[in-house]
Amino acid sequence: MRCITCVTEKEVLYGKRVLLWLQRILVLYFSLPLSLMLRSLQIGLQSMQVHQQPCHIVYTDYRPTPLQHYIFPSGGNGLYLVVDEKGKFRENSFQKALNALVPPGEGDKKRENGKWQKGLFVGKAGEDSDIFKMVKMIIQRQYDPVICFSFSKRECEFLAMQMAKMDLNNEDEKVNIETIFWSAMDMLSEDDKKLPQVSNMLPLLKRGIGVHHSGLLPILKEVIEILFQEGLIKCLFATETFSIGLNMPAKTVVFTNVRKFDGDKFRWISSGEYIQMSGRAGRRGIDERGICILMVDEKLEPSTAKLMVKGSADSLNSAFHLSYNMLLNQIRSEDGDPVNLLRNSFYQFQADRAIPDLVKQAKSLEEERDSIILEEEDSLENYYSLLQQFKSLKKDVRDIVLSPKYCLPFLQPGRLVSIQLIKVDDNLPSFSVKDDVTWGVIINFERIKGLSEDDTNKKPEDASYTVDILTRCTVHKDEAGKRTISIVPLKDPGEPAVVSLPISQIDSLSSVRLVIPKDLLPVEARENTLKKVSEVLSRFAKDGLPQLDPEDDMKVQSSSYRKAVRRIEALENLFEKHEIAKSPLIEQKLKLLHTKKQLTAKIKSIKRTMRSSTALAFKDELKARKRVLRRLGYITSDDVVELKGKVACEISSADELTLTELMFNGVLKDIKVEEMVSLLSCFVWQEKLQDAQKPRDELELLFTQLQDTARRVAKVQLECKVQIDVENFVSSFRPDIMEAVFAWAKGSKFYEIMEITQVFEGSLIRAIRRLEEVLQQLIQAAKSIGETELEAKFEDAVIKIKRDIVFAASLYL
Numbered sequence: 001m002r003c004i005t006c007v008t009e010k011e012v013l014y015g016k017r018v019l020l021w022l023q024r025i026l027v028l029y030f031s032l033p034l035s036l037m038l039r040s041l042q043i044g045l046q047s048m049q050v051h052q053q054p055c056h057i058v059y060t061d062y063r064p065t066p067l068q069h070y071i072f073p074s075g076g077n078g079l080y081l082v083v084d085e086k087g088k089f090r091e092n093s094f095q096k097a098l099n100a101l102v103p104p105g106e107g108d109k110k111r112e113n114g115k116w117q118k119g120l121f122v123g124k125a126g127e128d129s130d131i132f133k134m135v136k137m138i139i140q141r142q143y144d145p146v147i148c149f150s151f152s153k154r155e156c157e158f159l160a161m162q163m164a165k166m167d168l169n170n171e172d173e174k175v176n177i178e179t180i181f182w183s184a185m186d187m188l189s190e191d192d193k194k195l196p197q198v199s200n201m202l203p204l205l206k207r208g209i210g211v212h213h214s215g216l217l218p219i220l221k222e223v224i225e226i227l228f229q230e231g232l233i234k235c236l237f238a239t240e241t242f243s244i245g246l247n248m249p250a251k252t253v254v255f256t257n258v259r260k261f262d263g264d265k266f267r268w269i270s271s272g273e274y275i276q277m278s279g280r281a282g283r284r285g286i287d288e289r290g291i292c293i294l295m296v297d298e299k300l301e302p303s304t305a306k307l308m309v310k311g312s313a314d315s316l317n318s319a320f321h322l323s324y325n326m327l328l329n330q331i332r333s334e335d336g337d338p339v340n341l342l343r344n345s346f347y348q349f350q351a352d353r354a355i356p357d358l359v360k361q362a363k364s365l366e367e368e369r370d371s372i373i374l375e376e377e378d379s380l381e382n383y384y385s386l387l388q389q390f391k392s393l394k395k396d397v398r399d400i401v402l403s404p405k406y407c408l409p410f411l412q413p414g415r416l417v418s419i420q421l422i423k424v425d426d427n428l429p430s431f432s433v434k435d436d437v438t439w440g441v442i443i444n445f446e447r448i449k450g451l452s453e454d455d456t457n458k459k460p461e462d463a464s465y466t467v468d469i470l471t472r473c474t475v476h477k478d479e480a481g482k483r484t485i486s487i488v489p490l491k492d493p494g495e496p497a498v499v500s501l502p503i504s505q506i507d508s509l510s511s512v513r514l515v516i517p518k519d520l521l522p523v524e525a526r527e528n529t530l531k532k533v534s535e536v537l538s539r540f541a542k543d544g545l546p547q548l549d550p551e552d553d554m555k556v557q558s559s560s561y562r563k564a565v566r567r568i569e570a571l572e573n574l575f576e577k578h579e580i581a582k583s584p585l586i587e588q589k590l591k592l593l594h595t596k597k598q599l600t601a602k603i604k605s606i607k608r609t610m611r612s613s614t615a616l617a618f619k620d621e622l623k624a625r626k627r628v629l630r631r632l633g634y635i636t637s638d639d640v641v642e643l644k645g646k647v648a649c650e651i652s653s654a655d656e657l658t659l660t661e662l663m664f665n666g667v668l669k670d671i672k673v674e675e676m677v678s679l680l681s682c683f684v685w686q687e688k689l690q691d692a693q694k695p696r697d698e699l700e701l702l703f704t705q706l707q708d709t710a711r712r713v714a715k716v717q718l719e720c721k722v723q724i725d726v727e728n729f730v731s732s733f734r735p736d737i738m739e740a741v742f743a744w745a746k747g748s749k750f751y752e753i754m755e756i757t758q759v760f761e762g763s764l765i766r767a768i769r770r771l772e773e774v775l776q777q778l779i780q781a782a783k784s785i786g787e788t789e790l791e792a793k794f795e796d797a798v799i800k801i802k803r804d805i806v807f808a809a810s811l812y813l
Contacts, residue, residue, distance in 0.1 A: 075102025271311025
């Protein structure tokens with residue numbers, strides 16, 4: 001480090017690179033100049049603060065090549081401009097695009113990652129598919145080259161196969177492609193040249209069509225990148241990784257779907273993801289404008305589309321977190337100080353930067369709160385508190401009385417019920433002792449059926465129900481035509497409608513029942529029924545509509561109910577005698593008091609945030625992780641690094657604690673080199689396979705030992721107050737490629753191991769390369785504690801796996 005004169009970092013804000021970069025900026029010497037390529041000024045400001053050096057910024061706040069955003073509806077034949085080059089959203093064009101959308105039928109669904117998802121292309125092939133029509137139109141209009149982004153590696157390849165009848169290159173270009181391709185492949189062995197991925201790719205490339213995703217062989221990806229740069233690939237199907245870290249723009253970008261699976265569910269792509277990928281459209285100095293096309297196969301709201309295509313980039317938040325490797329190296333270093341490392345972290349920088357704004361917010365809210373002056377505030381406070389208790393008790397009583405156990409027998413058609421009115425446009429609660437209700441007539445009730453077997457087997461009293469009630473409603477439509485129904489008092493203007501409500505929205509059940517018409521479809525029948533309800537209400541206007549008695553009629557037998565009723569009666573007496581009860585404008589005063597209390601709560605929340613911001617970030621976690629290291633014997637009580645700690649200091653590419661424990665337990669020493677390499681593959685493999693091959697018995701036994709060790713390490717962390725999910729941690733070690741890596745270490749050819757695993761070639765190569773990196777770290781770890789036998793074993797493992805296509809040299813070197 002002392003010999004370096006300058007450090008240059010590129011694409012430092014992508015994925016896990018953020019954490020590595022943030023660690024480096026903290027440990028570099030303060031006098032060292034930094035050259036950074038990033039998308040946020042915050043990092044530059046932080047480096048300026050940490051290194052006490054001026055920060056010179058070169059930036060552009062505009063896009064040199066403007067973009068036009070189009071929608072291509074599934075089943076349609078044309079493009080619809082929804083955002084022009086000036087950034088104006090065209091509402092009419094957007095609606096026309098949605099109107100031209102042909103909804104996919106049941107045959108157009110596909111199952112992906114265990115979830116059902118509508119598909120643009122399944123069930124269609126060749127010239128009939130939307131993607132074929134789209135690419136054909138782009139080529140005819142000379143909008144190529146085009147990048148078609150997909151969110152699945154398999155879908156990338158499937159879409160490329162849809163172009164089987166399309167040829168975009170002339171004979172000279174095909175000759176050039178074949179020459180470049182085989183020049184690159186010459187570094188592979190004859191066996192590797194026969195891999196299906198290699199042999200199947202050339203015919204596609206010669207037609208000017210390419211595929212780019214992380215599952216490809218690294219050498220194939222590099223060839224495709226070179227051909228794309230040379231203009232020999234006119235249409236490239238790629239995953240979103242192609243938009244990050246590679247400076248390879250095109251004239252047109254196509255999104256083959258606007259929804260993606262994020263590991264949990266399908267969701268709309270975020271504005272940040274859209275900005276990153278659409279940014280590849282438009283080549284500076286070549287194209288007057290870039291073209292971005294969204295292929296849409298389902299209805300989406302204008303607000304969703306606007307947020308996607310006109311939204312801002314995702315906010316930058318610190319990904320910094322403590323690791324045991326980082327902590328041990330800081331403890332071991334003469335100049336190291338974990339507390340100082342945390343103090344200079346980007347996380348702490350962001351927290352400190354937020355404090356002035358928080359102070360302003362708190363001051364503004366305090367001024368607003370202090371401007372609310374109330375007479376008899378103490379008395380109002382007391383009344384407000386009693387009212388909150390009263391409302392809470394009334395809700396408790398309602399929940400008991402209207403539980404399915406008691407109310408189901410009384411939900412007969414024709415029974416009059418009072419319904420709680422919910423004001424959508426008013427956030428303030430009601431400050432009246434009387435509930436804000438209206439009336440309706442029960443038509444029917446229905447049990448809510450859940451998806452799980454447990455819901456089906458529930459007893460009637462434990463299930464959930466909705467009640468169909470005829471009452472007066474108003475219907476509103478938003479800009480997208482979405483209907484919103486609101487229940488209003490019977491005397492207000494509106495239309496009679498049957499609405500499905502949860503039992504919880506019913507306030508009380510009347511003992512009065514009406515005879516209702518069998519056919520309520522005609523508006524006149526519904527209106528006449530509500531007129532009868534109004535007549536009944538006017539008849540009982542003096543004493544109120546008779547209600548079912550919970551104890552006598554509904555047979556409610558609950559000590560909680562009786563206790564709540566007694567407390568409600570006591571509170572009603574207090575309300576009658578309360579000095580503020582007869583005060584004029586009491587509800588307005590209570591609303592002001594409520595607003596004042598809300599402001600006070602916001603101020604307290606902001607001040608709590610300020611206190612946590614001024615405190616050192618990760619301080620408690622630092623203490624907890626040190627407890628873990630002491631408990632497991634990595635450091636002494638005086639923070640002196642022991643043998644285990646020296647080993648963990650060298651391991652940064654795998655879980656350092658679990659791997660160190662395996663090393664000191666003798667597991668790695670007692671097994672063959674091939675078995676050891678196979679076991680270590682569980683530390684580097686991160687993808688999830690649905691139907692992975694089960695490893696042989698001896699490997700499965702080793703994997704069980706790994707799981708037991710990982711579980712023990714996780715439990716110690718949990719006992720030391722480190723936030724960790726034990727089972728999630730254990731399941732992060734996956735045995736999916738143990739057999740493949742075992743065979744590779746035994747000397748099998750690459751095409752042979754691809755026959756025993758379902759993973760993509762590129763994914764397996766990346767895992768083996770990471771495995772070699774872990775082995776190199778283990779060599780240094782064994783050397784640091786004088787374990788020459790283990791050191792030799794790790795070196796032998798490196799020799800066994802570092803060969804052939806897996807470690808073929810890059811074309812860029």
